[in-house]
Amino acid sequence: MALGEDYLNYPWRRHGMDHDRYPWSNLFERKPVTWPNGARVALWITPAVQWFPLDMTSKPFAMPGGLTMPFPDLRHYTNRDYGNRVGIYRILDVLAERKLPASVAVNGAIAERYPSLVRDIVAAGHEIVAHGLDMGHAHHSGLAPDAENEIVARTLRLLREASGQEVTGWLSPGRAQSHATPDLLAENGVAYCCDWANDDMPFEMSTRGGPLLAMPLAYETDDRVVMLDFHHTEDSWAEQVKDRFDVLYREAESHGGRIVSIPLHAWVTGVPYRIGKLREVLDHILAHEDVWPATGRDIVAAFRSQA
Amino acid sequence: MARDPGLYDYIPYYRRPNIVWPNGAKIAVWIAPNIEFYEFQPPPNPMRTPWGRPLPDVLAYSHRDYGNRSGWWRMMEAMDEAGFRGSVSLNVALCEHHPEIIEACAKRGWEFFSHGIYNTRYTYGMSREEEAAIIEDSVATIRKWTGQKLSGWLAPALSNNTWTMDLLAEHGVEYTCDLFHDDQPMPVNVKSGRLISMPYSLEMNDVIVYNSNLYSARHYGEIIKRQFDQLRAEGERSGTVMCIPLHPYLVGQPHRIEPFAEALRYIASHDDAWLATGREIAAYFNERYYDAMAQAIAAAQA
Structure with missing residues (x-):
């Protein structure tokens, strides 16, 4: 295969981005944001509750945490499902001990399979964020628009019915999207999305269904990324999250409110030997003044009220 | 296919x-x-x-975009604070996309060299003429937006062809960063003109450190200091070059910036370290040591 004739043509070589979803801006030159009660940092805890179907494939790409062994891959199926039975309850305990709210990203299939888990999360006062249908349903541009819309609509319907909440946040499985995903999300009543990893503060994306707020979910201090992709210990993960908090907390003094997100997976951090490190991280953060524990929904409301 | 790149001759570290x-x-x-x-x-x-x-890979794309929205500023502040200028390995289309970033770097007296047009356009499969076209594009774009001459080259995503070094020399590029065989600048064998290799280092490159070697942010700070200590001691015998190649989307993350900043402060606290740009090192080496090094290399072959 030779290079295409247009390999030296650059149709999007222009000011700003090479697509039309959002304009460029410099994090450090934006209007400072003020959080309620003058808090410096919003603490946004985002545990994910995930179901990996036994028949999932690695097409069109390998889902992070996805099944990899010949069928039936009981090893990975059950290890991930551990999070839904045991791990998430450890995380809920840590949050309850500290009276912290969280935004729990839940696959729609969980609402069908384990409705009592959704009820427990809701009863504990947490926000439900839609996390796609299940980990075998990646969003990608090979999906027909109707088929993708059906996944979005069904996911939201399942979670809205099971939780009684409006469910306005979205996290795609594997943070993967098609070209149409932001449009479909906004059209289905989603206000904010956590897939993009390009900022430390929220920014608006334009979609066919109106504005969609991109919320900054920290990709590189995600528990699965640090401990399973990078093979760092849980001690190192805790140190990194604390270091991240310290820098953002310092920046808030000169640049306005910041957000510290703590992405977790019930099947990763919910393991007995790791859970203590979540306590350690949260206690470090809560030892500081002017920390605002918030859900994604709270943060979106506060952010948009000053836009 | 050749078994040896033929780009340089052997000269032991002692000689x-x-x-x-x-x-x-x-x-x-x-x-x-x-x-x-x-x-x-x-x-x-x-x-x-x-x-x-499959496209769009929004996670990988946005992860890189983090560098241009958030990470570059933190990285630049850490460098400012320790008194370092950068030598920017630039995808030159960034001049059109984000002139604001170019302006901030230029204001600080940073050098700009080329890292191709985009990091998603490789030279694999290009003809010699097509590759010459991206060098000419780089020369013109960097001159237009910064007024600077293009002195250095790091192939986009390290994609090279057998003729690349000859082409660079033909176009007046003074140094390449694509050869990792030494801790000192070295003559590169080119058909015409003069080209040197500038030590760039994969080992100190944040992508390799974090994503291939899977080291933590704090460990990166440690190895920068260890690399510096060793090369500084060896520089007593003959001056060495240490490069810290960075990617703002990685080192500019909040949890990574502080150990890096601390390592820069450590280096800057030594008054026998020359905090330079690639172009300055190349010019100084070419003027005073190129010929002596070439002679030493020739003697080593005898």
Whole structure:
């Protein structure tokens, strides 16, 4: 295969981005944001509750945490499902001990399979964020628009019915999207999305269904990324999250409110030997003044009220 | 296919001319931030697929975009604070996309060299003429937006052809960063003109450190200091070069910036370290040591 004739043509070589979803801006030159009660940092805890179907494939790409062994891959199926039975309850305990709210990203299939888990999360006062249908349903541009819309609509319907909440946040499985995903999300009543990893503060994306707020979910201090992709210990993960908090907390003094997100997976951090490190991280953060524990929904409301 | 790149001749570490950097410095330290633009929908290349997932790979794309929205500023502040200028390994289309970033770097007296047009356009499969066209584009774009001459080259995503070094020399490029065979500048065998290799280092490159070696942010700070200590000591015999290649989307993350900043402060606290740009090192080496090094290399072959 030779290079295409247009390999030296650059149709999007222009000011700003090479697509039309959002304009460029410099994090450090934006209007400072003020959080309620003058808090410096919003603490946004985002545990994910995930179901990996036994028949999932690695097409069109390998889902992070996805099944990899010949069928039936009981090893990975059950290890991930551990999070839904045991791990998430450890995380809920840590949050309850500290009276912290969280935004729990839940696959729609969980609402069908384990409705009592959704009820427990809701009863504990947490926000439900839609996390796609299940980990075998990646969003990608090979999906027909109707088929993708059906996944979005069904996911939201399942979670809205099971939780009684409006469910306005979205996290795609594997943070993967098609070209149409932001449009479909906004059209289905989603206000904010956590897939993009390009900022430390929220920014608006334009979609066919109106504005969609991109919320900054920290990709590189995600528990699965640090401990399973990078093979760092849980001690190192805790140190990194604390270091991240310290820098953002310092920046808030000169640049306005910041957000510290703590992405977790019930099947990763919910393991007995790791859970203590979540306590350690949260206690470090809560030892500081002017920390605002918030859900994604709270943060979106506060952010948009000053836009 | 050749079994040896034929780009340089062997010269053992003990048999070099005694390089002394300006003001008696024993080590030249330069920082090369790769300020890159990865395309949302790059065209296909026969040798390499730009993104791991089907387009749009929003996670990988946005992760890179983090550097241009958030990370570059933190990285620049850490460098400012320690008194370092950067030598930017630039995807030159960034001049059009984010002139604001170019302006901030230029204001600080940073050098700009080329890292291709986009980091999602590889030279694999290019003809000699097509590759010449991206060099000419780089020369013109950097001159237009910064007024600077193009002195250095790091192939986009390290994609090279057998003729690349000859082409660079033909176009007046003074140094290449694509050869990792030494801790001192070295002549490169080219058909015409003069080209040297500038030590760039994969080992100090944040991408390799974090993503291949899987080291933590704090450990990166440690190895920068260890690398510096060793090269500084060896510079007593003949001056060495240390490069810290960076990617603002990685080192500019909040949890990574502080150990890096601390390592820069450590280096800057030594008065026998020359904090230089790639172009400055190349010029100084070419003027005073190129010939002596070439003679020493010739003697080593005898």
